[in-house]
Amino acid sequence: MIRMVQLVSQSLQGVMRSRLRSLLTTLGIAISSGALVSMVAFAVGLQAQFELPIQKLGLLNDIEVRPGDKGAVLDDLAVEKIRKVRGVSYVYPDFRLSQLNVVHGKHNRSSMALGLPREASLIQVFDEMIVAGEYFSLGTEPQALVSDRSLRDLGFDSPQAAIGQTLQIEVSGLDAKQPNQFELRKHQTSVRVVGVYRAPGIMEEFGHGALLLPADVMRDMPGLDFERTLRRLRSDKEPLKGYSRVTVRADSPQTAFRLEKKIAAMGYEARAVAGRIKEARRAFLFMEVLLSAVGTVGLVVAGLGIMNTLLMSVMERYQEIGIYKAIGASDSDVGILFLTEAAVLGLIGGLSGLALARVVCWGLQWAIGIYASREGIEEFGDVFRFPLWLLAGAVAYAILISLLSGVYPATRAARVDPIRALRGQ
């Protein structure tokens, strides 16, 4: 082993002898591995564009819980029980209304509404989304967050103008107090706008400009149970009491999957939100693999360049190899020397490939930015992303291909007959 390390360090001194040839060979590796990195970085960037908002909102940590098939009730008691499970950071009943009327002076807008826990501010989940004002405060004051998309409809000129204003909310809906008896109820309340949010378009619930209310403000609104009542009518499975849906937030995305199982074992229907994007992730993975395969073609061609360079080197250094053997090198020692050169070419090529990819992608990002802003798209994330695994993987891959290309020349070198090498002057 020491011997090997020593041999490798010896041969490093020889690599840069024929500088121009090594440079050109390395350039081939650099360009092809750079292209590979750029393509994969693009796929990774695309995936990040898709997943980042979900991540920012902490949705990867979320588990949607519904009452179980066998009639497990999802009431406050159950919520309390779930809250105590290890790894749960908080639990809140998930209220949503498909339609309510928001009135501000003579303006009014029909909107969807979502209930969110006031405690979310404590762990700063939504901070990313708030563009003016702030998130709900703890306590009981009826507050609201409005979407930046609804500002104009409600007669606000700017996000700041909305902060502190009072909105009237009107809801009417059917409530089922008994299995087959409905009651039409009207509800009116006023809320103070504490913040304006901007949601990424990907999140449909937020995307259409829903009004966000503290869960406790929504809890008494009519129509919340309507959907569930319908299900109850159809299948008789849905329990009468309790919430129709509860969101559990785990303290990490990894815990989410564990909690999903645990809560399901408690008799509820549980689904980690992260599970929903598995499909998409698979598609991205496929794309990354495909692009890597395309990039590999280039690398293999560059590998042939390495093979050619090394074979020429074996010819040129035929006599030198004979000398090595005369002063004690074994066949495998000579092989190691040439493989090391291959690996070094791969390493240098791989590293310069990374640099090349960074520069090219930076240029593309800049160009795309200009194009996008001309098209009126203002905010634009990173199109390319270079996670550590990609950087390390690309260099390792370049080295691997180079090593494979070096095998044949190294074998040729190892087989050189010292007598013939030393005779031919």
Place this chain on the structure above:
Amino acid sequence: MTAESEISVRNLHRAYEVGGAQVHALRGIDLEIVRGQFVAIVGVSGSGKSTLMHLMGGLDTPTDGCVEVCGHDLGSMNAKQRAVFRRQIVGFVFQSFYLVPHLTAEGNLRLALTFQGTYGDRRQRMTREALERVGLADRMQHRPGQLSAGEQQRVAVARAIVHRPRVLLADEPTGNLDHATANRLLELLCEIQAETNMTIVMVTHDEELVSGYCHRKIRMRDGCILESAEMT
């Protein structure tokens, strides 16, 4: 083989195939070389001197017969074992020096020691000692191209003895040197031989030159030994 015999060659044959025809480079050589001797092998070009030397150094394998060096039977060794034998038991010096051109004098010695499995301070020390021995301690950082022919051959000698081999095999080491330089090199070899009790086998076609230095002279012709004479 006597107790003090360092190299023992028996009925050694080596034939090369050239375009379907057999070229017999050696035709039945028998030879004993005693430890600590300086032996000169002389003969005209093509008489098989180099071939014999390569066989004694484990660089080549015989067609028939056997070679034993320091108790190692070369015939029973595989390629790997012969490599180990070369790096431990023998040192080679060639007519064209055969230094690695891109390495300094020091680098050439260090490379040899690396193949031989010596590293670190020990390698550094042995390198310096060997170069001091040949009087080139101040030229350690010079590349072969920056040294004269005589100096290059002295570096080659240093490289051949740096690992303290028991046998030094030199194939026409003075072939590319002028008369004065050649004499100086032979003096050096004799000194080293006297200090270390190394066995030296040197091939040359310049009989006159070697006569004053060697203990024994072996004359070859057409792959056979013509005569062997002890010098006094």
